[in-house]
Amino acid sequence: MRPCFARTRHLTQYMGKAISLLRPPPPPPEQPPRASGMMELRKRPRPRLLDPDFVSSPPPTPPRKRPAAAADPAPRKRAKLCGSYYIGSPVVGLQPTRCCRLPVARVSFIPRSRVPFNWYEPDMWTEVAKYLHGADLVHLAATCHWFRHLLFGEDSIWCYAFFRDLSLRTDDPRILKLLIPRPYHRSWRLLYVNAFNNTHAYCFRQPKKHIEWFRIGGFLMDTSRMLLTATLALPRGMPPADENPRFSISLTGACLLTNVRPGIWIADMHMVRCPVCNFKKCKGTMQVLEARHCELYLEKKFKDGTWEYEDLGNHFSDGPLDNAGAAIFNCDHIHTPHIGNILNAKSWIRERSNLLPRARFTPIAVAMNSNLKPNHGLLSKFKAMRYSKDGEIVSVRITQQLL
Incomplete structure (x- = not known):
């Protein structure tokens, strides 16, 4: 009789599991009706970005509890700062460095966008043009419209070249006292051409x-x-x-x-x-x-x-x-x-x-x-x-x- 009772008990357990699997799933909870033609938007959690080479600055240290006034009636001297505080390195594997300043609670590294280097800088090329001869200036002006507009439009470049090739030292304080008149209805570029064209x-x-x-x-x-x-x-x-x-x-x-x-x-x-x-x-x-x-x-x-x-x-x-x-x-x-x-x-x-x-x-x-x-x-x-x-x-x- 014992073997038959044991078989009946095991069979009943398997039957209960099978019946539970055959039951239909419970209905979902009621949701408010959505408007027709609207798309449902769901927020997905973004994974946290971790850089293995860099570690963010350390969390702020909790403030120290100051003892009561009755426990320490005498004034305390300010402790030396050097040798007691460290600044953690943002790069993994580097040793911390000492600093004589108070530790910053939290430092945020804010990257700033830099303006890219521009090859067409008028001030830079104006300074470079002061070291060129007149023939070189004409060749440079023939390269593109930007250099032509700069060299033929900036009269100070030709004025500098005119005085330089005539060996007139205008940096002498005695010469600065002399009056250097501007040409009569002429440009310095035309004066340079007429003075140094071998005529x-x-x-x-x-x-x-x-x-x-x-x-x-x-x-x-x-x-x-x-x-x-x-x-x-x-x-x-x-x-x-x-x-x-x-x-x-x-x-x-x-x-x-x-x-x-x-x-x-x-x-x-x-x-x-x-x-x-x-x-x-x-x-x-x-x-x-x-x-x-x-x-x-x-x-x-x-x-x-x-x-x-x-x-x-x-x-x-x-x-x-x-x-x-x-x-x-x-x-x-x-x-x-x-x-x-x-x-x-x-x-x-x-x-x-x-x-x-x-x-x-x-x-x-x-x-x-x-x-x-x-x-x-x-x-x-x-x-x-x-x-x-x-x-x-x-x-x-x-x-x-x-x-």
């Missing part, structure tokens, strides 16, 4: 007589008084400022011009074939010290031959001479150290055996010198070109002919 006065007139030339430099005329001399020395007395300087030129070899156009002047030295003259001992060549206003070549009347050079006078030096020199000075700055650099000829002229000409210039004066072979004298001619018949003088020449 000279003899290209427009008498090109067959010209042999060679070289650029001396530039100087400033902040006044209308200019002193011309046929020697590397100042006259004992200042020549009179009259309209006819022939007498002072023939007597002292110097003249004072009082109607000169202020501005930037450019000086050149030329070797020219001697024109037909009555001197039988002429060697056939002569040297010319020419100074002109920087805007002369932009005038149409100069190019078409309307403006001509007029003779101011001649000075003849009789007897054999060792050298031939000429100078042009800004008359209002005769007593400055710049004039002394010109008059100290022994410091810059060549040796007696060297016959090559040499020039020297300062911001307010210019001079040239050439050693001569055995000769019988020197003829110096002074010439000037005026803006009109009685207008301002825009160019001067000192021609020296060896006899």
Whole structure:
């Protein structure tokens, strides 16, 4: 009987499990009716992002419980901070560092967006352009429209290059006192092109007589008084400022011009074939010290031959001479150290055996010198070109002919 009772009990248990599996699932809980055409939105929990290389800053430390006032009536001294606090490193594996400051409760590292580097920075390229020659500036402007707009639109770049290539040191405090006038209705870019395109006065007139030339430099005329001399020395007395300087030129070899156009002047030295003259001992060549206003070549009347050079006078030096020199000075700055650099000829002229000409210039004066072979004298001619018949003088020449 026992085996039959045990089988019946096991069978009843299995039957109960089977019946429970066959029961239908309970109905879901009642939900509020949804509007037709609406989509149900469910929020899904986002997984927490963990970076194995970085760990967030440590949690804040709980505040310390201060003892009651009765337990510690004496004032407590402030403990030393150095050596007692640490700052945890955000990188796993690095040792903490000591700090003498109080520990920060919580530090948040906020990344800041940085502006990406821009290759087209006007201020940067304006500074770079100051170290380029005029031909390089033109080549850079031909690369794209942005550089063309920058280099041809920014006139200060060409002004800087103009003074730099003329070796006018505008950082000198004495030169800053001089007035640097702006061109008359011109741009610095046009002035640079006309000053450094290898053109000279003899290209427009008498090109067959010209042999060679070289650029001396530039100087400033902040006044209308200019002193011309046929020697590397100042006259004992200042020549009179009259309209006819022939007498002072023939007597002292110097003249004072009082109607000169202020501005930037450019000086050149030329070797020219001697024109037909009555001197039988002429060697056939002569040297010319020419100074002109920087805007002369932009005038149409100069190019078409309307403006001509007029003779101011001649000075003849009789007897054999060792050298031939000429100078042009800004008359209002005769007593400055710049004039002394010109008059100290022994410091810059060549040796007696060297016959090559040499020039020297300062911001307010210019001079040239050439050693001569055995000769019988020197003829110096002074010439000037005026803006009109009685207008301002825009160019001067000192021609020296060896006899």
